[in-house]
Amino acid sequence: MTALADPDTALAAFAGERARLRALAYRLLGSVAEAEDTVQDAWLRWSAVASGSVGSAPAYLTTLVTRLALDRLRSARVARERYYGLWLPEPEVAGWDSAPEDGMEPESVPLAMLLLLERLAPDQRAVFVLREAMDLDYAEIAAMLGKSVEACRQIMRRARARLAEPAAWGQLANAADAGRRLADAFAEASVRRDYAAIVALLSDDAQWLSDGGGMVRTAVNPLFGADRIARFLIGVQRKRGVSFGFIPVRVNGGPGLLADLGGAFRSVWAFDIAPYGDTGSRILRVYQIANPEKLERVAVF
Numbered sequence: 001m002t003a004l005a006d007p008d009t010a011l012a013a014f015a016g017e018r019a020r021l022r023a024l025a026y027r028l029l030g031s032v033a034e035a036e037d038t039v040q041d042a043w044l045r046w047s048a049v050a051s052g053s054v055g056s057a058p059a060y061l062t063t064l065v066t067r068l069a070l071d072r073l074r075s076a077r078v079a080r081e082r083y084y085g086l087w088l089p090e091p092e093v094a095g096w097d098s099a100p101e102d103g104m105e106p107e108s109v110p111l112a113m114l115l116l117l118e119r120l121a122p123d124q125r126a127v128f129v130l131r132e133a134m135d136l137d138y139a140e141i142a143a144m145l146g147k148s149v150e151a152c153r154q155i156m157r158r159a160r161a162r163l164a165e166p167a168a169w170g171q172l173a174n175a176a177d178a179g180r181r182l183a184d185a186f187a188e189a190s191v192r193r194d195y196a197a198i199v200a201l202l203s204d205d206a207q208w209l210s211d212g213g214g215m216v217r218t219a220v221n222p223l224f225g226a227d228r229i230a231r232f233l234i235g236v237q238r239k240r241g242v243s244f245g246f247i248p249v250r251v252n253g254g255p256g257l258l259a260d261l262g263g264a265f266r267s268v269w270a271f272d273i274a275p276y277g278d279t280g281s282r283i284l285r286v287y288q289i290a291n292p293e294k295l296e297r298v299a300v301f
Contacts, residue, residue: 013057014046020058020134021065023109027129028069029076030089030114032297038068062134063144066126073122080118084214086222088287089114090294091268093258094250096180108253109133111270111287116163124159127152178281179255179273180248186271186283187246187257193234202226203274203282213291216266229286236261247300251287258300259288265300266290 021042025035042064054060080087089111117125123145130141138156142149182201189197208229212218223229237243242262249256251270259267267290274284289295 010046014043014061017058017061021061024062024129024134025065025069026092027109027114027117027133028066028125029073030118031076031294032090032092033293034072034076035069038065038072041068059140059144062130062136066130066144070122070126073125077122084212085218085220086209086211087118088209088211088289088294091251091256091270091287091289091298092253093256093268093298096248096250110252110254110272112272112285114252119162120159123147124155124162127155128159128163131156179271182273182281182283183255183257183269183271184248186286187244187248190233190244191246193237193243195230195234198230198233199226201283202229203276203284206283207285208232208288209285210288211291211294213293215292216290218267218288218290258298265295268295268298 018039022035022039025038026032029035029038042061045064045068046061091111117128120128126145127141130136130144131138136144138149138152141147142152145152147155186198186201189201204226205224206226206229208219208223210218210220210222212220219232223232233244240261245260245263246269247258249258249268251268254270255273256268256270258265259269267288270287270289271283272285272287273281276282
């Protein structure tokens with residue numbers, strides 16, 4: 001048993017798990033704000049039981065955060081079904097060369113992964129994340145979710161089948177150097193309004209995915225193909241009479257940009273990079289997160 005009568009001991013136990021718990025909540029919810037609120041709720045509940053003892057602080061806290069996140073996720077799914085336009089996860093943004101703060105590793109779950117997890121029912125998402133990301137065995141997962149081991153195995157099989165559908169994973173090559181070079185070149189070509197250069201950097205079947213939440217003007221529907229994306233980027237600048245400006249950053253561990261239009265910060269762009277030909281790579285997917293509510297925690301470097 002782990003004694004937690006001492007408030008300092010309870011605080012230390014929670015602090016030691018906080019980064020892992022936040023990563024778990026973010027994977028379950030796809031929202032920085034919701035993840036932080038979930039972890040805060042877990043702390044309040046942990047404080048209330050800290051005068052007793054638990055068998056394992058990590059297991060107890062993992063169970064607590066998972067159940068709190070599942071409650072939020074079930075409510076969030078209803079809201080996302082009514083969301084205006086395409087819903088994208090809230091991004092985790094860090095300076096390209098910045099070091100992790102307070103010894104914490106930066107969040108590195110790609111946006112593509114979070115979008116795939118949106119395909120899953122809440123219980124499927126929980127089992128998948130606990131098994132694949134948290135590396136827990138089925139007995140631990142079953143105890144946390146109040147289900148049998150066999151039920152969790154079946155849920156995992158259904159989750160894997162769902163994620164194995166066409167267009168689910170793909171072979172993304174988000175190598176840091178290659179991704180940064182492509183993102184920088186894409187930014188430069190966009191500012192120059194160089195149609196040929198933009199097209200050359202994009203895969204033939206590239207996609208542009210925007211999330212404005214109905215609050216700002218974006219492409220409501222996905223754009224498909226290098227030609228259409230290039231024309232869109234050039235057209236936006238021409239119609240508004242201003243040019244883009246960019247700052248390179250990491251978005252969920254991969255290449256990204258902070259984008260401004262006419263000097264005003266407007267959105268975060270993230271990139272999926274895919275192999276192209278024998279040795280090269282191109283941009284397969286661009287995510288534009290422009291919903292102001294999802295940019296409140298983004299620092300402009």
